Amino acid sequence: AQSVTQLDSHVSVSEGTPVLLRCNYSSSYSPSLFWYVQHPNKGLQLLLKYTSAATLVKGINGFEAEFKKSETSFHLTKPSAHMSDAAEYFCVVNVPGSQGNLIFGKGTKLSVKP
């Protein structure tokens, strides 16, 4: 069975410091992996996606994530947090044969202190 685990429900950083949001997945197949961001009372916006090309994926707003098959991880990072990064982040997996259906992690809420 496929699953996604976001290891922290809440992360708090200071503006200008690095961000690390952790995600582990479980899949019997080579997955596609995504990170989405959601600001309060808004829809989800795609930050980046991994689909078996380069293992280091660059996304929008300075975010990037590295696919590590040996660790079954897909952690999201950003070198320097901005106040506008405060939001909820979802790690998502999609596997072959799933009819395009996505499996969502429970989300990590990122707070950024001035």
Next chain:
Amino acid sequence: DGGITQSPKYLFRKEGQNVTLSCEQNLNHDAMYWYRQDPGQGLRLIYYSQIVNDFQKGDIAEGYSVSREKKESFPLTVTSAQKNPTAFYLCASSRGGEGLYGHEQFFGPGTRLTVL
């Protein structure tokens, strides 16, 4: 300007009433999805449709119904049989078809439903 629209943004319902949430997309996507979001639970799939006139139940379909008469529209009805309908509802679409693997989904802005 391509995208997904959902209406209304906020919806209030009395117990025992059916309500219909609208979702429209002009991305020419084949596949459309409905999710329910509750605090701390991520997104859960209600229904999905890979093609016009066809749809499948997701993980939490009980108390909901959908139709897919047009490619661009996928309305969701929350029926009185849904025991706890207060939630944030998100509609999404993707390219669908063969090779669904790897295609991201595009999300609408959501509808917040409150049962009074």
